[in-house]
Amino acid sequence: MKTQVAIVGAGPAGLLLGHSLRQAGIACIVVERTSRARVESRIRAGILEATMTDLLARLGLDARLKVEGLPHDGLTLVNDGAVIPVDIVGSTGKHVTAYGQTEITRDLIDAAPAAGLDIIWEAGDVALHDVDSDHPALTFTVDGVAQTIECDVIAGCDGFHGPSRAAIGGTYCDRAYPFGWLGVLADVAPCHHEVVYASHDRGFALASMRSPTRSRYYVQVGNDERVEDWSDDRFWDELETRLGPDIARGVTRGPSIEKSIAPLRSFVSEPMRRGRLFLAGDAAHIVPPTGAKGLNLAASDIVYLSEALIGWFARGDTAGVDGYSARALRRIWKTERFSWYLTSLMHRFPDAGPFERRMQHAELDYIATSAAAQASIAENYVGLPL
Known part of the structure; x- marks a missing residue:
């Protein structure tokens, strides 16, 4: 040919x-x-x-x-339960989908x-x-x-x-990161109208969606973890803990239709x-x-x-x-x-101590109170100009 x-x-x-x-x-x-x-x-x-x-x-x-x-007009960050909304459209005039x-x-x-x-x-x-x-x-x-x-x-x-x-x-x-994401796909309604990135003392969690009736959730796990060790109930319990009470109350549990661990x-x-x-x-x-x-x-x-x-x-x-x-x-x-x-901001690293964790808290608190910081995140999240 x-x-x-x-x-x-x-x-x-x-x-x-x-x-x-x-x-x-x-x-x-x-x-x-x-x-x-x-x-x-x-x-x-x-x-x-x-x-x-x-x-x-x-x-x-x-x-x-x-x-x-x-269409998503924003995204949501969570810092140990404290919800931080980031307005993408307000900062950039664009949205993600x-x-x-x-x-x-x-x-x-x-x-x-x-x-x-x-x-x-x-x-x-x-x-x-x-x-x-x-x-x-x-x-x-x-x-x-x-x-x-x-x-x-x-x-x-x-x-x-x-x-x-x-x-x-x-x-x-x-660079290989010392953790992965355990992901679950389930035919349940999303817990939130935007993507949620959560930082918790137990590790990172993410709530996303594929449609109004199909959700994609993740929790940070160690590289030595196995999918077989995570029952659906264990996953939902851990997800709700890391998302914090305000977001977790919207979680609808259901059987997983796909479950896998992806290294970062x-x-x-x-x-x-x-x-x-x-x-x-x-x-x-x-x-x-x-x-x-x-x-x-x-x-x-x-x-x-x-x-x-x-x-x-x-x-x-x-x-x-x-x-x-x-x-x-x-x-x-x-x-x-x-x-x-x-990744550095929202995840817990195995070799990080109290100082590193306080720095994450300080950065997230700054984002929560700074329009400039939120605009920077929105600009990058919606995509830099070509």
Whole structure:
């Protein structure tokens, strides 16, 4: 096969790039190692910045989002039970939207045939070749049959464990946090009309939602914890304690339909380009889920990369592709900073003592009484300008 852009990975980053390029008349093929059912079943983030919703609107792929998405005008911080509302719209004039990454992925896949976007599922042994040349290629197998895609550009949107990141061979900045999030998905009404980030002496908790009838909750746990040790009752008890009485009284308990533990880490690959290979999304960076930035950061990568590739293919303009890595990394590091800040502020660290805990209390008390501090949080939460 031959195409202009071979995209590795059918997650949101790869699918968004494919739709952006096809809308501009650029040929591309998406290659995904897992099945469509597996991709559509992944439980991921659910809070969308204006960056993401604007991109979906521009692509004409927001029909279901406009009907089912839940606009949020603010977020709520809790400091040992004390509730601190943060007005996003009042500070920025924008809002965020609750709409699950799973739903976005399904929307993008469903729209692929009409866009002429080809997706190859269950591709094994994916390998990148000759990325430093003018004629890179992808090889892979489908049902045991070897196949090759010859292309002008490879876009690595295949996540942290995919072959694209390894092929870049750049410098990595990495931090693994000494805890994870135990998450529960349940078909119960959300406890609050906004996302709630709670700091408690027992650890962090988060209350979020996927729809008016489906909620997503998390509690901080040690890296040695096992899902099997957390019954539903134990989880609900711990969640309510950490959320504090004012928020917890809105919690509706119910059986979990999904329960898992996700480790927290920060990671950035520099640069994001090698020859004709470009990284985007989790292949280039990972942020802790605190602040809901992973999916949204992938969207800003795609805005930058699609603009660069369209300029190159349509007008022979190389400025965009030459500047892609530096441009994307400026926003990535600012977003990493915000996720690091919220993670450091709201979680209990095993090696932290009374002084560190008092500093967290002092910072949260400052936020509660400072319009400037709340405006800074709102600006970052709704998404920094592109």
